[in-house]
Amino acid sequence: MTAARVHADRVGWRVGAVPILAEVALTAAPGTTVGLLGPNGSGKSSLLRLLAGLTRPDSGEVLLDDVVLGTLRPRALARRIAMVAQQAATDVDMSALEVVLLGRIPFRPRLAGVSAPDVELARNALAEAGLAGFERRRWSSLSGGERQRVDLARALVQEPDLLLLDEPTNHLDIKHQLELLHFLASSPTTVVVTLHDLDLAAQYCDRLVLLHSGRVVAAGSPAEVLTPDRIAQVYEVRADVDTTPDGRLRISYGRPGDEATAGRWEKAVS
Numbered sequence: 001m002t003a004a005r006v007h008a009d010r011v012g013w014r015v016g017a018v019p020i021l022a023e024v025a026l027t028a029a030p031g032t033t034v035g036l037l038g039p040n041g042s043g044k045s046s047l048l049r050l051l052a053g054l055t056r057p058d059s060g061e062v063l064l065d066d067v068v069l070g071t072l073r074p075r076a077l078a079r080r081i082a083m084v085a086q087q088a089a090t091d092v093d094m095s096a097l098e099v100v101l102l103g104r105i106p107f108r109p110r111l112a113g114v115s116a117p118d119v120e121l122a123r124n125a126l127a128e129a130g131l132a133g134f135e136r137r138r139w140s141s142l143s144g145g146e147r148q149r150v151d152l153a154r155a156l157v158q159e160p161d162l163l164l165l166d167e168p169t170n171h172l173d174i175k176h177q178l179e180l181l182h183f184l185a186s187s188p189t190t191v192v193v194t195l196h197d198l199d200l201a202a203q204y205c206d207r208l209v210l211l212h213s214g215r216v217v218a219a220g221s222p223a224e225v226l227t228p229d230r231i232a233q234v235y236e237v238r239a240d241v242d243t244t245p246d247g248r249l250r251i252s253y254g255r256p257g258d259e260a261t262a263g264r265w266e267k268a269v270s
């Protein structure tokens with residue numbers, strides 16, 4: 001895999017008259033892992049779709065290595081950008097291997113069949129996703145977490161320069177969450193990933209971008225973005241942010257009604 005730089009330059013996107021994203025700036029340097037954070041409905045999936053070229057911004061533009069995304073043809077885009085969406089289709093009647101092989105379509109000459117190297121790539125990607133031996137399993141028979149990992153393998157066989165993932169950990173048990181995030185963080189490709197778990201985002205992402213109501217409210221290192229006051233303002237929860245001896249952020253949350261942190265929280269959200 002190689003790595004691209006992706007840059008959203010003050011992008012805006014609306015549905016009818018309703019602004020969903022406004023003046024959003026985001027840069028992911030080649031090879032870095034950028035975590036996209038924000039509460040439900042803050043615009044994370046919408047922004048990922050703009051970065052993938054699946055939706056065109058109404059204002060601003062997205063650049064992939066300084067080329068405006070909208071000028072690239074779909075096949076060229078599919079050769080460079082892979083996206084793992086939040087809800088993969090549930091009604092397909094294909095084997096796991098066939099689903100993964102979909103990722104090779106952009107590289108195949110038109111009308112050509114599946115090649116032996118493609119099958120080899122697909123098998124390796126399944127193994128990399130921890131699903132060796134699942135090649136013949138029907139998609140419909142897979143658990144939510146297994147589907148999520150097949151979908152990741154489908155993205156990996158695209159050998160993308162930019163990998164976009166929308167809550168890729170939401171069906172995964174903790175072992176597979178940690179393995180996936182470690183894999184993304186050590187991957188040479190550029191990654192933009194939406195996450196709800198702030199602790200894991202802080203541990204594995206080089207930079208974070210925090211969205212609130214379709215706008216970027218903070219961007220920078222995990223320590224710069226994840227301050228207790230900002231977590232309180234954006235997520236409306238009380239949080240303590242500590243640094244462990246090995247320099248990692250650790251976030252713990254106050255329970256509603258918890259006296260110890262209530263005063264500070266009320267001050268932060270008021």
Ligand SMILES: Nc1ncnc2c1ncn2[C@@H]1O[C@H](COP(=O)(O)OP(=O)(O)OP(=O)(O)O)[C@@H](O)[C@H]1O
Pocket residue numbers: 015020038039040041042043044045046047
């Ligand atoms: N096609 C659409 N038509 C109307 N509203 C939309 C459309 N797409 C997104 N929205 C709205 O835009 C807002 C942002 O949605 P989006 O899915 O980007 O949020 P999100 O941050 O990914 O949320 P979540 O954490 O719940 O997945 C939401 O209020 C959503 O209802």
